Amino acid sequence: MFLLWLLVLGGLGHHFWKYGLHWLEGPGLLLAPCSSDCRVQLVESIPVGLYPASPSGPSIVDSWLRLLDRANSSVHIAAFYFTLQGSDEETTDPSDSQGRKVLGRLKQLQSKGVKLQIAVNAPQTSTKDTAELAAAGAQVREVDLRALTGGVLHTKLWVLDHKHFYLGSANMDWRSLSQVKEVGLSVEDCSCLAQDAFRIFEVYWSIGANSGSPPLFWPARLAALSSADRPLQLKFNGVPARVYLSSAPPQISPHGRADDLATILSVIDDAQKFVYISVMDYLPLSEFTEPPRFWPAIDSDLRAAACTRGVRVRMMVSCWEHSPASMFTFLQSLLVLSRPPLRCNIEVKIFSVPSTPEQRKTPFARVNHAKFMVTDRVVYIGTSNWSENYFTHTAGAGLVVNQTGSEVGEDQQTLQSQAEELFLRDWSSDYASSLSMDAVDFCPPSRR
Ligand SMILES: *[C@@H]1O[C@H](CO)[C@@H](O)[C@H](O)[C@H]1NC(C)=O
């Protein structure tokens, strides 16, 4: 009898541990009706001087300013760090004016009656911006993941009025608005999805409140509202879309949240014709273990896509002064499959952002920092480099938009086709060069 009770208690305990006290939280599960007719924009930061001849699309800075103008009750931001204003030695030319503009708008929120909450990675390298924002009424929480996951909070996510949001590669850094190439997604009038994005923010916020430890159980009010199996059925600019969010690492994902790595793998596996990938760094390694360890998850999937299923795989990574030299060696090993006898459809290109001598003086700028993937079926927007630690230690987030089979009107476009155009613009530009199999030092510091 005693043993039976022990079993029952143990089972219940395990259930609580895994799912939280969900049936005690009825209200958390009863969602208010939400808006699903969303307006979305693929937004970019194009470094000054890049693509001088072509008109640039909607910019990240404009989308942030627009979202801030629309907010009338709350703004929630999860960020790796804040350096919207540059220090004097960095900002000789061109300046940090756009970053300062965003910072100024954030400071005005309080006086408009809009609550501002910021979850930022701890320890902060510079507290200037966040201290000024706190002085202007913002609540700032530092999120220290070192004890919990051994990583950092690398997510860049804004949620406004629980109705609009932004997710993408751009940091809250003046450079990310004018000196670094970035891609993100701005979504408006979309409370069904924004509420789910807010739950990802709330995970960081609650860890920040508990000085780096997660709550004893993840409450049901933080459980995912979307997943690969149960995507939200929305309209994106009038076109039906199935959408879900993912997050990493699993240690901080409440019940039901799609795992970021599993999401990337499922998107690659789902492709039938092509997989186009634009990431800053790609390494089939666990970098921060001693010694480094081989990590084949994504690499094997790409090889299988190209060599087993005949899918066209195009991989574009970045070259700058901090590029790990081993990345190019690993990419050559991927590329070797394009040779006989297999002749798999794999191509690799390296994107470099050119700089004037003056621009070169700004550290950590002039690089393609975008992280997204587009296949013939879906688009995935993320915040992580593609190496193991980003999925097992670092907090990041992603979003999948699936409009496969959706009816598209004459003046309409899917997000997938916009992302494909964006990728192909970069891929076929002069800034992207094909990786050669024989090059020894493909991205030498002198060329960067
Ligand atoms: C915020 O603005 C929307 C319209 O954009 C309006 O419907 C809503 O009532 C406003 N909320 C507040 C708290 O002012």
Ligand SMILES: *[C@@H]1O[C@H](CO)[C@@H](O)[C@H](O)[C@H]1NC(C)=O
């Ligand atoms: C996209 O939607 C189609 C149709 O519902 C589905 O079969 C496919 O698995 C989805 N793809 C992804 C990557 O979610």
Ligand SMILES: *[C@@H]1O[C@H](CO)[C@@H](O)[C@H](O)[C@H]1NC(C)=O
């Ligand atoms: C990954 O991305 C960050 C910025 O997002 C960059 O600073 C870092 O050097 C990158 N590479 C690796 C291998 O972590």
